[in-house]
Each structure stands twice: as structure tokens, then as C-alpha cells.
Amino acid sequence: METLWLILLVFMIATYVVLDGFDLGIGVLHLILAKNRSEQKQIMQSIAPLWDGNEVWLIAAGGTMMMAFPGFMSAMFSGFYLPLTMVVWLLIFRAISIELPHFLEDSLWIHFWNMMLFVSSGLLVIILGAAMANVFRGVPLNAEGDFFEPLWTNFRIGKQTGILDWFTILGGITSAVILLHHGALWLIAKTDGAIHQRAQTSANWLWGGSVLLTLIMFTACYLVQPHAQASFSDHPWIWILPILACLALGGTLLLRRLNRPMFAFLSSVGFIYLFIFGGTAALYPNLLPGLNPEHHLTIYNTSPSPEKLAVTLWWWIPGITLVGVYFTILFRSLPKVISAAATDDH
Amino acid sequence: MLDSLLLHRVQFAFTASFHYLFPQLTMGLALLIFILKTLGLRGHAWADVAARFWLKIFGLTFVMGVVTGIPLEFQFGTNWSQLVKSTGSILGQTLAMEGIFAFFLESAFLYLLIFGEKKLSKKLHWGVSFLLLLGTWLSGYFIICTNAFLQHPVGYRIDENGVYHLTSIWALLSNPWALKQYLHTMTGAVITGSFTMSSIAAYHLLKREHVEISRKYLKVAVIVGFTASLIAVMPTGDWEAKQVLKHQPVKFAAMEGHFHTEDGAGMVLIGQPNLDELKIDNPIIIPNVLSFLTYASWNAEVKGLTAYDRDLWPDNIELLYFSYHIMAGLGTIFIALMGLSMVFTLKQRLHTTRWLLWLLMLSLPFPFIANTAGWFTAEIGRQPWLIYGLMKTADGASRNISEGNVMFTLLGFLGLYLLLSVLYFFLATRLIAHGPDRLPQVDAEIATGEGT
Numbered sequence: 001m002e003t004l005w006l007i008l009l010v011f012m013i014a015t016y017v018v019l020d021g022f023d024l025g026i027g028v029l030h031l032i033l034a035k036n037r038s039e040q041k042q043i044m045q046s047i048a049p050l051w052d053g054n055e056v057w058l059i060a061a062g063g064t065m066m067m068a069f070p071g072f073m074s075a076m077f078s079g080f081y082l083p084l085t086m087v088v089w090l091l092i093f094r095a096i097s098i099e100l101p102h103f104l105e106d107s108l109w110i111h112f113w114n115m116m117l118f119v120s121s122g123l124l125v126i127i128l129g130a131a132m133a134n135v136f137r138g139v140p141l142n143a144e145g146d147f148f149e150p151l152w153t154n155f156r157i158g159k160q161t162g163i164l165d166w167f168t169i170l171g172g173i174t175s176a177v178i179l180l181h182h183g184a185l186w187l188i189a190k191t192d193g194a195i196h197q198r199a200q201t202s203a204n205w206l207w208g209g210s211v212l213l214t215l216i217m218f219t220a221c222y223l224v225q226p227h228a229q230a231s232f233s234d235h236p237w238i239w240i241l242p243i244l245a246c247l248a249l250g251g252t253l254l255l256r257r258l259n260r261p262m263f264a265f266l267s268s269v270g271f272i273y274l275f276i277f278g279g280t281a282a283l284y285p286n287l288l289p290g291l292n293p294e295h296h297l298t299i300y301n302t303s304p305s306p307e308k309l310a311v312t313l314w315w316w317i318p319g320i321t322l323v324g325v326y327f328t329i330l331f332r333s334l335p336k337v338i339s340a341a342a343t344d345d346h
Numbered sequence: 347m348l349d350s351l352l353l354h355r356v357q358f359a360f361t362a363s364f365h366y367l368f369p370q371l372t373m374g375l376a377l378l379i380f381i382l383k384t385l386g387l388r389g390h391a392w393a394d395v396a397a398r399f400w401l402k403i404f405g406l407t408f409v410m411g412v413v414t415g416i417p418l419e420f421q422f423g424t425n426w427s428q429l430v431k432s433t434g435s436i437l438g439q440t441l442a443m444e445g446i447f448a449f450f451l452e453s454a455f456l457y458l459l460i461f462g463e464k465k466l467s468k469k470l471h472w473g474v475s476f477l478l479l480l481g482t483w484l485s486g487y488f489i490i491c492t493n494a495f496l497q498h499p500v501g502y503r504i505d506e507n508g509v510y511h512l513t514s515i516w517a518l519l520s521n522p523w524a525l526k527q528y529l530h531t532m533t534g535a536v537i538t539g540s541f542t543m544s545s546i547a548a549y550h551l552l553k554r555e556h557v558e559i560s561r562k563y564l565k566v567a568v569i570v571g572f573t574a575s576l577i578a579v580m581p582t583g584d585w586e587a588k589q590v591l592k593h594q595p596v597k598f599a600a601m602e603g604h605f606h607t608e609d610g611a612g613m614v615l616i617g618q619p620n621l622d623e624l625k626i627d628n629p630i631i632i633p634n635v636l637s638f639l640t641y642a643s644w645n646a647e648v649k650g651l652t653a654y655d656r657d658l659w660p661d662n663i664e665l666l667y668f669s670y671h672i673m674a675g676l677g678t679i680f681i682a683l684m685g686l687s688m689v690f691t692l693k694q695r696l697h698t699t700r701w702l703l704w705l706l707m708l709s710l711p712f713p714f715i716a717n718t719a720g721w722f723t724a725e726i727g728r729q730p731w732l733i734y735g736l737m738k739t740a741d742g743a744s745r746n747i748s749e750g751n752v753m754f755t756l757l758g759f760l761g762l763y764l765l766l767s768v769l770y771f772f773l774a775t776r777l778i779a780h781g782p783d784r785l786p787q788v789d790a791e792i793a794t795g796e797g798t
Contacts, residue, residue, distance in 0.1 A: 049461070052412060053453035056445060062419045063442030070434020077423025077430070078744040085755045088420050089762060092413040096769065099409040103773045146427075148746040304435040305511050312439065312515070319446040326454040333458060333465075 001306040002299040005068040006280070006287070008316070012064055014276040016057035017128065018182075018269050023047040023054055024128075025183020027094060027121025028176075031114055033187070033198045040114070042340040044098070046190040051098055053330060055091070060323075064316075068309060071145060071302030072287045079139060079147040080131070083163055087127055094120040122176070129175020133168040136279055137161070137224055141290035145297055157224060159291065167224050174213040178275075181206035182268045185252060189261035193340050200256075207253050214249060214275070218242055221279065227289055227296075228282035241278035245271050353752040354425045354743045357759060359725070361417050363718050364763050368411035370717050373486055373532065374539020375404045376479040381566060383475040387468060392785055396563040397475070398463070399782035400543065403774060405460055408452075410770055417759070425752070429732060429742035433495075433510040436502055439518060440492040448485035451477060486535070487528055494524035496733050497724065498593050504736075526589055527724075530582040533574045534720060537680060538713040540571030541706075544687070546778055548706040551697050556781045561697035568691050572684035579677055584639075590727070591640055594734060597727035599651045600663045601670035602636060611636040611648035619667045624652065660729040669722035676716040683709060 026047050034040040065073045077084055097117035101110045139147045140161060153162035155169075184206055187199040222228055232238055248271035255264035283289060288297040303309065379400050385393035419441060422430050430437070455477045463471055495502075501517030502510050512518065547564035550556045591598040599605075603614040605624045613636040617629035637646040651659060660666050683705060690696040697703075728734055732742040 049457040052456070053450065055416075056449040056453050059416065059419055059449060060442060060445030062423075063438055063445045065438070066422065066430055066434040067438025067442050068435075070430050070432075070438060073423045073434055073438075074427040074431035077420065078425075078427035078746055081424050081744070081747050081751055082755075084420055084424055085417075085758065088417045089758060091416055092762060092766075095409065095413045096766070100769065100773065103406070103776065145431075146746045148748075304509055308435065308512050315443065315515070316446070319443070323446060323450045326450050330454045330457065333462070 001309050002068075002303050003285070004313075005303070005309055006284070006299050009061065009064055009068055010277060010280045012057060012061035014273050016054070016061055017179075017276065018272050019054035019057055020051070021125075021179040021272065022183045022186040022265075023051045024094075024121045024125050025179040025181070026187060027098075027117045027183075028125065028180055029183050029187065029199070029202065031118040033195055033202065035194070037110070038340050039195055040110075042191055042193075042195055042338055043187065044101075045338050046187060048098060049330065049334060051095070053327065055095070067312065069287060069299065069302040070304065072297055075141065075145050075147065075297055075302075076135070076288060079149055080134070080163065081148065082151060083127065083131065087124070087131075090120045090124050090127070094124065125176040125179045126172035128172075128179075130164065130168040130172035132175070132276075132279065133171025134163055135288055136171075136221060136228075136283065137165075137167055138289035138291055138296075141288070141292070141295040141297065143295060145295070145302075147290075161291070167220055170213075170217060170220060174217045177206060177209040177213050178272065181210045181252075182265075182272065185256070185261070185265040185268050188256065189265050190336075190338055191340075192337050195340065203256065207249075210249060214246070221282065225282065225289065227286060227293075231282045231284065235281075238278070238281045241274050241281055245274035245278060248274060350747065350749040350752055351740055351743050353749060353756055355739070357752060357756045358418075358421055358425060360756070361414065361421065361759055361763075363721065365411065365414040365418060366717065366721060367714055368407050368414060369482070369486070370535040370538045370714070371407050371542060372404055372411055373482045373535040374537070375400055375407070375542070376475075376482045376539075377536055378539050378543055378567065378570060379404060380475045380479045381570065382563065383472045385566075387472045390562075392559050392562050395783050395785055396559055400563075401460055402777050405456070406770070406773055406777065408456060410766060414763070414766070425744055425747075426732075426742050427744040427746075429737070432508055432737070433502075433733065436495060436510055436512045436518065437492055439512065439515060440488045440495075444485055444488035444492075448481050448488060451481035452485065455481065483532065486532060487524070490528045490531060491519055491521060491524045493724070494521045494527060497527070497728060498523035498589075499733050499736060523589060523593070526582065526585045530578065530586045531717075531720075533578040533582055534713070534717045536574040537571060537578060538717060540567045540574060540684075541680070541709055541713045543567035544571060544706045545708075545710040548703040549778070550781060552700065552703050552707060557697070559782050559785055564697065565691055568684060568687045568696065571680075572688045575677070575680040575684045579681065583674075583677065588640070594727065595649060596651065596654045596658050597660065597666070599649060599654070600660050600666050601723055601727055603667045603671075604636065604648060604650045605652055606650040607647060607653050608650065609637070609647045610634045610645040611650075613639065614671075616671075619664050621663060658730070660727055662726050662729070666723060666726045669719040669726065673716050673719040673723060676712050676719075680713070680716070 026043060030040065030043045034043055062073075093116055097113045097120060101113040104110075134149075137157065138161075139149055140159075141147050149161060149163050151162060152164040153160045155162070155165045157165050157167055181203060184199045184203040188196060188203060191199065222232070248267050251267035252264045252271065255261075255267055285298045285300065286296045287299055287302060290296050379397050382393045382397040382400065386397060422434075422437070422441075455474050458466070459471070459474045459478055462474060466474065495518060498521060500521050500523075501512060501514040503513050504510055544564055544567040547560040547567060550560040551564070587598070590601075603617065603619050603626050604611060605619075605626075610633065612631040612633040614626055615630045615632060617626035617631070620627045634644045637648055638644050640646065640648060651663075687696055687702060687706065690699050690702060730738055730740075732739040
């Protein structure tokens with residue numbers, strides 16, 4: 001039962017990354033790709049109706065985490081107190097940067113919010129990766145399952161970890177490049193004209209960066225976390241996940257060349273899911289490894305009664321099915337392709 | 347440790363109170379917009395125009411509600427990690443339900459409501475406004491359920507490690523505390539929505555702008571506002587007070603400013619609690635009324651604060667007492683003001699009675715104050731308990747975070763929310779100044795001279 005909830009929780013977190021990932025990526029790209037206000041609007045219209053729903057996955061994942069693995073949430077949120085509070089601030093800034101500009105048609109006002117969107121989205125895509133790398137690397141948990149980490153110490157992995165070290169910074173850069181690529185693929189599928197062309201060009205570069213950083217990151221993950229090495233040698237089938245992930249990443253380029261932009265985007269969706277599930281499988285059954293293996297937080301010691309978790313499925317499964325219906329309605333209600341000329345409607 | 351606890355409390359109180367300024371307006375407006383859309387569906391063209399105008403203000407307020415709501419879920423984990431560790435599997439149920447059943451509904455359909463008017467049929471657009479109402483009100487219910495578990499825990503079992511286990515999800519969702527508190531809180535939200543609407547209508551009428559449409563939706567706002575003001579006191583306020591008396595008698599005595607047990611207790615209308623001498627300074631007290639309101643008997647005995655162990659007294663009785671009295675006093679004024687407006691509406695003279703329009707316009711902030719004071723009463727009154735009778739507040743806070751770190755984030759939130767307030771006021775006043783669109787040229791009702 002705990003394993004099932006782990007899969008459901010990771011599914012929700014990965015869905016958040018997949019969905020908010022593209023609008024965060026576009027939050028960075030928009031400043032680089034758009035040359036005038038109507039192109040700007042064209043780009044923003046491809047995400048404006050969606051970002052809020054995408055972000056709800058984070059909130060719903062938080063609730064699910066609290067419900068299924070309260071011990072994990074308690075340790076992680078208080079241990080990463082500072083970075084998580086800053087994430088909240090960035091989420092606030094990003095949300096208002098998307099929603100407020102159109103209230104006032106003033107060039108200075110709009111330019112300010114565009115800059116804010118660029119900065120907050122950029123920091124968020126980096127932090128998202130750094131956070132995952134922190135969880136993967138492990139933290140100095142004590143016997144009560146608590147820890148507190150400073151933002152940085154000496155940027156090395158060892159006894160005195162900080163939230164930022166070479167491994168987590170690498171994680172942050174990798175995630176930024178992957179999500180920018182993800183965002184570019186969404187733009188290629190949803191826009192036409194000059195923005196479509198420029199997104200193609202940047203996707204070429206970002207694809208190369210994603211391949212390179214993914215390979216480096218896989219290797220680093222394997223080296224940094226001893227538990228992962230053990231998992232891969234004890235259960236060789238786990239290798240399927242990173243291998244499929246690499247194929248999906250290759251698929252994004254191939255499908256783009258075959259002029260199937262929406263499938264290229266979906267291939268990138270698959271890549272991100274496989275990447276995250278691969279990491280989870282490598283850690284299993286740990287949720288948050290400690291530096292001392294005796295203090296690992298696992299799915300078993302952070303979760304209350306398994307029989308209650310089974311009962312919860314009775315409302316959880318219909319609930320998520322309903323969410324699937326809403327998202328289908330919402331995504332279908334959007335125009336297939338957004339043209340720069342059509343942006344003055346709203 | 348004590349100071350860091352205080353900072354955790356101040357931070358949560360501040361972010362939660364600031365947040366609640368927005369959802370109380372959106373929950374109230376969701377109902378009013380739904381009413382306007384219903385009128386629109388029945389052929390009143392002005393109602394569709396008014397709904398469009400209010401939807402703009404709804405949209406702006408909704409964004410603020412969303413962004414200020416995100417920190418709260420995080421803070422359970424960051425600031426109240428010990429609470430999450432022991433009760434997360436229970437509190438997480440309602441929080442996850444809020445995300446899954448309410449937030450997704452709202453986020454998916456708000457867009458369709460704002461941008462779908464041209465694309466959807468009239469009936470479908472009306473249906474979307476109903477779904478949005480459903481989403482916002484469901485969201486409120488799940489949050490009240492979460493709070494109700496802290497106020498009046500039900501459906502749980504505690505194991506030998508002090509970890510709480512849910513024994514019945516049904517009990518959690520049908521907590522009698524939640525049902526009553528929900529009705530009282532939601533009428534409060536409707537009051538905020540209708541006062542805001544009538545205040546803006548009064549503003550336009552006083553400026554002699556958008557007169558036709560403003561007088562029409564003002565009527566809707568006054569009818570809804572009067573009804574909600576009545577329901578807030580009777581029966582929901584009465585239910586809520588009686589349930590506090592039954593389950594949290596210390597809170598009840600403290601909020602009434604009732605220090606000593608007595609038969610035929612009087613109700614304190616005005617006065618300042620004096621905790622050194624355990625009395626009310628400068629009192630105006632109506633004799634026997636407290637006994638009557640609580641036990642329906644003029645001479646019933648009502649227990650005072652001194653009947654309880656001093657360790658169980660809330661740590662800020664003065665603020666608790668004033669919060670409750672501000673809420674109750676404003677509630678009375680709301681009934682009077684909306685009642686008066688009702689009379690003038692029935693006489694079809696409200697839109698020309700300038701002194702009353704002035705009162706309505708200036709009343710804008712008071713429902714927000716009353717609702718905030720209501721929450722202060724509920725939450726300060728629960729002290730020193732985090733989960734009433736089971737877990738002290740001091741045992742629920744995170745243990746591994748230094749005072750400096752909490753101070754740092756508290757200051758961050760203060761600064762950020764100051765910025766948000768400025769932006770909100772700036773943009774909301776622009777929307778209000780712009781006002782609703784002009785009515786369609788051929789408005790059937792005006793043409794026939796019908797309507798008020």
C-alpha cells in the first residue's frame with residue numbers, strides 16, 4: 001500500500017513538473033523570443049489559461065504528501081525551511097507577473113512584469129532541480145527524523161552538506177535546460193510565424209544541452225548516492241527507466257524533424273516522467289536518505305496505518321479522474337494554434 | 347524557544363488573515379455573480395453586463411487569493427512540522443481534497459467564465475458560473491473541516507507513539523463543528539460580497555455615473571446583504587456561540603468578558619477587560635441577557651473564567667474579547683444598515699437617497715474587519731491548544747528552526763504582502779473607476795419602462 005501511494009505521489013509531483021514545467025520554461029524564454037508586444041501576447045496566451053491549473057498540481061501533491069507520508073513532509077519542509085519559503089515568494093511573484101500586466105497597457109509597467117516573470121521563472125526552474133538533487137543526495141537526518149540545512153557551506157558533498165553544492169547546482173542547471181527545452185516544444189506546437197521559427201532554433205540548442213546534461217546528471221546520480229548503486233545492481237530492471245528516458249529525449253528531436261510538434265512535446269513529457277520515476281526507483285524504498293543510513297526516511301517509517309491509506313483511495317481515484325476530465329475540457333477549449341495576429345481578441 | 351514559537355504564530359496568523367481578505371470576497375461574489383447570470387439567463391440584459399464587470403473584480407481578487415493561499419499549505423510543513431508529523435494523515439485528507447475537488451474546478455472554469463462568454467451558449471456560460479460557485483464554496487468547506495478538527499477533533503485514534511490515525515473520514519467531513527462554523531463563515535463571506543457590491547454601486551450613483559445599471563445591481567446586493575446579515579446572527583451566530591459554550595467553555599467566558607460565575611449573568615456591551623482586577627472597566631452591561639441567550643432562562647448560571655484553571659486561559663484575553671465584540675457589534679450594524687436600505691429599496695428611493703448611499707459606500711471595509719475579527723475569536727480563543735484538549739500549540743511548532751530564520755521569513759512576508767496590497771488597491775480602483783460597460787442600446791426593460 002505504501003508503495004502504491006509512493007507511485008501516486010511521485011505521479012503527482014511529476015505531473016506538476018511536466019505541466020508547470022512548460023509554462024515556467026516559457027516564462028524564461030518569452031523575454032528572449034518575443035521582439036514586440038504582439039509576439040509577447042502570442043506567447044503569453046499559450047500559457048495564460050493554464051498556469052493556474054498547472055500549479056494546482058503542486059498544491060494537490062502537497063496535500064497528498066501530508067496525507068500519505070506526514071513524517072516525510074514534516075522533515076523535508078522544516079529542514080528546507082529557507083529555500084521552500086523563498087520558493088513560495090517566487091511562486092507569488094511569478095503568478096502576479098503573468099496575471100497583472102494586462103490590467104494596464106503601459107510599456108514600462110509591462111516591461112517590469114516581463115522582467116519579473118523572467119527572473120522568478122528562471123530561479124524556479126533552477127530551484128526545482130536543485131531540490132530534487134538535494135532529496136536524491138540525502139540530508140543529515142538525526143534519530144528523530146529532523147534536520148536543518150543552511151543554504152550553502154563549502155559547495156562540496158560530505159559531512160557538512162549545504163543545500164547548494166556542486167551536485168545540486170548541476171541538478172538545477174540540468175532542470176533549467178530540460179524545462180526550457182520543454183517550454184520551447186510547447187511553443188513550437190502552439191504557435192506559428194516568427195515565434196514558431198525562433199522556438200525551433202532555440203529548441204535545437206536546448207536539445208543538445210539537455211542530452212549532454214542528462215548524461216552527466218545520470219552519471220553523477222549514480223556516483224553520489226550509494227543506495228542508487230545498490231538498487232541498480234540488485235534490481236537491474238531499473239535500468240529500463242533511464243534508457244527509456246534517453247530514447248524519449250531522442251524522440252523529441254526525431255518527431256520535431258518529422259513535423260509532429262505535439263508528439264515531440266509529449267515525448268518530452270514522457271522523458272520527464274521517466275527521469276523522475278527513475279530517480280525514485282533508485283532510492284526506493286527511501287523517500288529521503290540520511291547521511292547515516294540508519295536514519296533514512298522510508299515509505300514505511302513516515303507513513304501511518306496502511307489500512308487507512310487503502311480507504312483513502314475510494315475518494316482519491318474518482319477525484320483524480322474528475323481532474324482528468326476538467327483538464328481535457330480546458331485543453332480542448334484552447335485554440336489549436338495561436339497566431340500573433342489573433343492576439344488582440346482578449 | 348518561546349520567542350520562536352511566538353514568531354511562528356505571528357507569521358501564520360498574519361499570512362492567514364491577509365489571505366482571507368480575498369477568498370471571503372470571491373466566495374461572496376461567486377454567489378452574486380451566479381445570481382446575476384441567472385437573471386441574465388431570464389432575459390435581463392443589464393444583469394449580464396453587471397456580471398461581466400464584477401467578474402473582472404472577481405478575477406483580480408481571485409489571483410490575490412491564489413497567491414496568498416499557497417504559503418499556507420507550505421507553512422504547515424515549514425512552521426508546524428510537529429503538528430504535521432503527528433496529524434498529517436488526518437489534516438492532509440481535507441487539504442488534499444481541497445486541491446483535488448475544489449482548486450482544479452476553480453482554475454479550470456474561471457478561464458472559461460472570463461473568456462468564454464462569446465464562445466459558449468448562454469446556458470452553458472451560466473452553468474460555468476455555477477461550477478465556479480461550487481468550486482469556491484467547496485474549497486471553503488474543506489478548509490473549515492481542517493480547522494474544525496483543530497477546534498473539535500473527531501474520528502481519530504492516537505497510538506502509543508502519539509501519532510494520530512484517522513478512524514472515520516466520514517466523521518471528519520461531517521464534524522458537527524464544521525457544519526455550523528461553515529454556515530456562519532459563508533454568510534460572513536456573502537456579507538462581504540454584497541457590501542462590496544453595494545458600496546461600489548453607491549459610489550457610482552453618488553458620482554451620477556452608470557446610473558441605470560448601478561441601481562439595478564444595488565437592489566440585488568441589498569436583498570442578498572440583508573438576508574445574509576440576518577442569517578449571520580440568527581441562527582448561525584447563535585449556533586456557533588452555543589457550540590463554543592458547550593465544547594470550549596473557557597473561550598466562551600473569555601470572549602464575553604465574563605470573569606466570575608454568576609446566576610442571571612449580564613451581557614457586556616462595552617468596556618475594557620482588566621485582567622489585574624478580573625473585571626470590566628467602564629462597563630455597559632445589560633443584566634440577565636447572557637443567561638437568557640445561552641440557556642434561554644433569565645436566571646441560569648453562567649460559568650466565568652475564574653471557574654477554570656488559569657493554565658487553560660487563552661494567552662491574549664484582551665484581544666480575544668475585543669475581536670469578538672467588534673465582530674458582534676459590526677454584525678448588528680450590518681443588519682441595521684441593510685435593513686434601512688431594504689426599506690428604501692421597497693419604496694424605490696434608495697438610489698436617490700444620498701445620505702444612505704454615503705453610508706453604504708463608506709461601509710466597504712467593515713465586513714472585512716468583522717470577518718477577520720471572527721477568525722481572531724476562533725483562533726486566539728483556542729489557545730493554549732493547537733488541537734483543542736489534545737495538543738498544546740507549543741508542541742506543534744517546528745523544533746529545528748532558529749528564531750532568526752523565522753524572523754527573516756516573517757519580514758519577507760510583511761514586505762511582499764505590503765507590495766501586494768498596493769498593487770491590488772491600485773488595480774481594483776482602476777477597474778472600479780472604469781465601471782461596467784454601457785448597457786446594450788436596446789434594453790427591453792428600459793424600453794418598456796419596467797424595473798426599478
